[in-house]
Amino acid sequence: MMTDRRDRARELLMLLGLQVLDSIERGEFPVLHIPDRRTSNIVYDPSRGRFVLGGSVQVRDARNTKHLRSFVQLMWAATFAKQLLESGRTSSLRDLYYSSEAFGIDFRNQAESNRIVTDLESLTGMPREEMGIFPDEHSSVYGPVTMRYTVTGYEGREVDLTVSPDGLPIGPALTTAEPVDTDAEIVLAVESGGMFSRLIETRAWEKYHAVLVHLGGQPPRSARRLMRRLHDVLGLPVFVFTDGDPWGMHIARVIVSGSANAAHIDRLTVHDAEWIGVTPADIRDYSLPTDPLTDADLKRLSDLSIDPRYSDPPWCDYIVEFRSLGRKAEQQAFSRYGIDFVVDTYLADKLGQ
């Protein structure tokens, strides 16, 4: 992690500690005001082009014995994060959960410790990655970009993201690396590992001047953050290529406008990212092999139809079209026309080259 960003994170955590200490020294019970993350407090911010938290806050008052448990858990999580920052280390969410035992901090389960970390994020306005706390899952990336590492032991070392023909995982090191330079003109995010490998091996990344990002389903924040940085720092527009089903569509929607449970975090969305497909129209136009929508798919469509992120075109239209089609198709389905069709024809149609 860059030293200045690490310093800023450490300062924010120390500030939090000093505020609490100050109350205690004045003989008062410390009180924290944590932004309310319930969906009732999520509103669309047109200026940021994404969903953000509204003005409602939750009070955590050390005088209230019902609040004491989570108050102490939060203080411990902040201490743990500060120690990570000071030693230049990282931790997974799972490790944080287990580490709590060493300090006699009681979490019922990892869901509880994850929630406390999210509290800490919304309290400080700082994503956990900047405090050195990462999830287990990884997505991966491949393409003509030079990144400069900032993690301990690799500070200043540069890596070309074509070094491994299998791609590079977007782990803690790459999430905190700085984009330096690129020959690419776009970011092309793809849902499945098979499609990612196909686009590397056919040199589609060269043909379309693309940095490829493998999302692996609804992508971890690390992948969304990296896409945002490639967009901001290197000026690359982002295109998203998923399966043609409600789940694939929602992957794209989250990349564009944010997820509910990360609405308190900035710099994860790319407001002008574009879902190229597989759209319901593609399924029809390319006569793709399909499967019927399952009950789970229909339930998902029904949930999304009352989600504010789907109230306007083109997103509300996609829901209507999926329902009328009653079918879905994977991005691999283009293989029915031969394994090169997706690169030579579909992507050429969609990316206009």
Add this chain to the structure above:
Amino acid sequence: MMTDRRDRARELLMLLGLQVLDSIERGEFPVLHIPDRRTSNIVYDPSRGRFVLGGSVQVRDARNTKHLRSFVQLMWAATFAKQLLESGRTSSLRDLYYSSEAFGIDFRNQAESNRIVTDLESLTGMPREEMGIFPDEHSSVYGPVTMRYTVTGYEGREVDLTVSPDGLPIGPALTTAEPVDTDAEIVLAVESGGMFSRLIETRAWEKYHAVLVHLGGQPPRSARRLMRRLHDVLGLPVFVFTDGDPWGMHIARVIVSGSANAAHIDRLTVHDAEWIGVTPADIRDYSLPTDPLTDADLKRLSDLSIDPRYSDPPWCDYIVEFRSLGRKAEQQAFSRYGIDFVVDTYLADKLGQ
């Protein structure tokens, strides 16, 4: 893929085609003899130190209309593989399934096409990876090893497996790369991504002179094949570090002696690989935080207790110990003693350094 290995694979597939063609030209219905992969035909081969297929075969006779469907599917899969080899390309199992539509070959679902690929493997004695067919899932690797790529576009290029501090995915390119040189003395395979990151970042790989392999649960064959090659080519002994539960134990057992559904494939097992833990004894000796064994865990122990791979010590003893303990622990559980304990103490105890 190395050219000579690719040529050998192509020759085997052509030989299969010529045999079928020869029957037809002699006016006979072609007949294939496929080794029987049912568990009733799986036997332990002490000389290979793993489970192999016995002498029973299944006949696929083109005269029999019930056999015709799978006969044609098999011929198509062989043709598809041959085309991959000739163009230096790879395919995922999923892509193979979808590609079949382009040729009017009917598979009910991917399970059926996967089974046909396995038929082709056991008929030719050649793993699908050598025909360029790979699964979607990846595991990853990190450590002081130089590998030389053989995939198209990267032939002869060398990569140091410490190039990315997040590790490198074991995809098609790394699976077919050649180990060239190493400063490591052991392979240390770990189950979880969190532990893998921890061991990289604490430089445990340096302290223990280890190549780290992230298994990610029951590892894909590509990870098992890479460990075997590091063992054979570079002479590295293999140690396996998993969660302390029946599933983690079985990950180690499969690395040592093979899985039932890959019993027809050579060069995946490391017969002298060692499970360092978390063993039931470790759970007790290190007073690890535990969870009770669930019904699914107990059912698993019960299945394994009648599996021939668990008929001898120490494996049969582990089952007894898990049952008497009634509890399990994750490898992350050592974090209760601080995040460095697993490296400074547990691994030192187990690896004797």
